[in-house]
Amino acid sequence: MIHQRDVIGRLPVYKPGRPAAPGAVKLSSNENPFPPLPSVVDAVVAGLDGIQRYPDLGAAELTRRLAEHYDVDPGEIALGAGSVEVAGQLIHASAGDGDEVIFAWRSFEAYPILVQVAGATPVPVPLTADERHDLDAMAAAITPRTRLVFVCNPNNPTGATVTAEELTAFLAKVPAEVLVVVDEAYVHFDDDPRSANGLEFFRNHPNVAVLHTFSKAYGLAGLRVGYAIAPAAVAANLRRVGVPFAVSDLAQRAAIASLDAESELELRIREIVAERQRVTAALRDGGWRLVDSFGNFLWLRTGDDTERVDGVLHAHGVVARAFAGEGVRVTIGSPEANDRFLAAAADAL
Ligand code: PMP
Numbered sequence: 001m002i003h004q005r006d007v008i009g010r011l012p013v014y015k016p017g018r019p020a021a022p023g024a025v026k027l028s029s030n031e032n033p034f035p036p037l038p039s040v041v042d043a044v045v046a047g048l049d050g051i052q053r054y055p056d057l058g059a060a061e062l063t064r065r066l067a068e069h070y071d072v073d074p075g076e077i078a079l080g081a082g083s084v085e086v087a088g089q090l091i092h093a094s095a096g097d098g099d100e101v102i103f104a105w106r107s108f109e110a111y112p113i114l115v116q117v118a119g120a121t122p123v124p125v126p127l128t129a130d131e132r133h134d135l136d137a138m139a140a141a142i143t144p145r146t147r148l149v150f151v152c153n154p155n156n157p158t159g160a161t162v163t164a165e166e167l168t169a170f171l172a173k174v175p176a177e178v179l180v181v182v183d184e185a186y187v188h189f190d191d192d193p194r195s196a197n198g199l200e201f202f203r204n205h206p207n208v209a210v211l212h213t214f215s216k217a218y219g220l221a222g223l224r225v226g227y228a229i230a231p232a233a234v235a236a237n238l239r240r241v242g243v244p245f246a247v248s249d250l251a252q253r254a255a256i257a258s259l260d261a262e263s264e265l266e267l268r269i270r271e272i273v274a275e276r277q278r279v280t281a282a283l284r285d286g287g288w289r290l291v292d293s294f295g296n297f298l299w300l301r302t303g304d305d306t307e308r309v310d311g312v313l314h315a316h317g318v319v320a321r322a323f324a325g326e327g328v329r330v331t332i333g334s335p336e337a338n339d340r341f342l343a344a345a346a347d348a349l
Contacts, residue, residue, distance in 0.1 A: 007116050014113065024317040025337040030156065030186070030297050032219035033334040034268050036254075040220075043257035047250045055249035062225075062252045065259050070199060072229055078238035081246040083185060083213035083226025086238065087150070088114045090181055090209065090228065093237040095120035095147040102141050103150040104133040106157060106326060108183065111150050120147070131158035131291045131299065135166050139173040149174065152183045153198065154190050157321065157329035159293020161195040171205055179234065181209045186295035188217030188269050189276070195294065202229055209234060214251075216296060217269050218258045223251040272296050276332045279342060286346050300345075301327045309348045316344030 036044075059079050067074040080086035091114050095101050101115045105124030112122040123146075125138045133151060142149075151170075153162040167182075174180055182198035184190075198210035209230035215221035225247055228238060258265065280298060283290060290300060302309045303325065310322035313330075318341050321329040330341055 005119075007119070011113055011116055012109075014110070021314075021317060024314075024319050025333055025340055026319045027297075027331040027333050027337060027341060028319045028321040028329075029221070030216060030295065030329075030331045031221050032216060032268070032296070033272070033332075033337065034219055036219060037258070037261050037264055039261055040254050040257045043253040044223075044250045047253045050249060053249070054245050055247060055252060057244060059247055059252050062247075062255050065256055066227060066229075069259060070229060072202075073232065075232045076229055076235050077227055078230060078235040078242065079225065079227045079247050080238075080242055081224040081226075081251075082215060083183070083211045083228075084110050084114075085224075085242070085246060086211060086226050086228045087111070087181070087183070088117070089238040089241045090179070090211075090230075090234075091115055091118045091120065091148060092241045093234070094179055098145060099147045100143060100145045101148045101150070102138055102146060104138065104152065104155060106323065107150070107152045108156045108185075121145075127155075127158065127160075130160070131155070131301070132160045133162050133166070135162065135170040139170055142174065142178065146175075146178050149178060149180045150183055151180060151196075152185075153196055154186045154192075154294040156185065156295065157297065157323070157327070158291060158299045159186075159295045159297060160291055161190060161192045161294050163192075163194040164196040164200075165194070167196040167201060171201070171208070174207065176207055179207050179209060179230075180205075181211055181228075183211040185211070185213045185216055186297075187212070189273055189296045190294040191273060192292075192294045199229065206231055214255050214258060218255070218265060219268075220251070220254050220258060223248070223254050225251045225255045272332050275335060275338055279332060279338050282342050283345055286342075287349050288345060297329050297331045299327055299329055303327070312348035313341070313344045316340060316347065318344045 097119045099120045102123045103111045115122040128134045184198045201208045213226040
């Protein structure tokens, strides 16, 4: 028997969602329904004749552009092949054997997996009855072995936000040595005026980092670019932990072109948010009960009925993300895809 760590064999395998039948709409991975912008395609095509070379190791231009965009120091930025990789870097740099990492549950499914891969102990803290982070309970879960806390705002899969007031009160209870990572994968869709702004907290607290991605609002999920904005010493360690050359040259070019196209992307974001509001209202009119979501997805708390509801959606050619015994998360897609989902949801009620 080859020596491998037992915990690895027990980890769930990351699943991309139920396979789509021909003609089905894929609403399972919180992807952007819009095709890439022509300017982004042009930037990627322009990079093709350089793919015999490694990318810029430090991603200097993209780092500089992000630093400028957020008015932070380039040394406070660490990039990775998607923010899931950066989340892994944060865990590896902070927590090892016997250390604890706290996060709300249910939340992004990668947190407990990455924590266990690092040999550390996941500490999931149940959401409140209204699908929100229970920050009092999360503060109470802190022990001398706590190294990291993930706060997912808006939360995947429920779409609920963490308010600035809640995060302020929470941070007052967190020891200065514990890093709090605000995962803002869906921040661009968040129009809740009470929601915490991770960047403001980063500026005012020495133990806060923010996690962002180009996969959602920027529509570059397939190219894999994410980053942390973190205290300089933390960001430097993330670069030590990170795989060299993880962010390809094509991905760097596409990310830069996307930063250049902010106003076009903003229009798309507004359309997705408008669709989210339309679909939420239509579901409620039809009799569904659901909390307000501030991401690009909705959460149906279907409990023991989850498998049946997911089956009805599937029969209508709608591929959603079902969490057995808990609920179904459905991405906001194109208006046509959303209409298909609404017809399926009406049938499932
Ligand atoms: N954080 C959250 C909350 C997510 O939902 C996701 C994607 N599902 C990620 C991080 C990772 O996204 P990516 O690796 O594509 O940047």
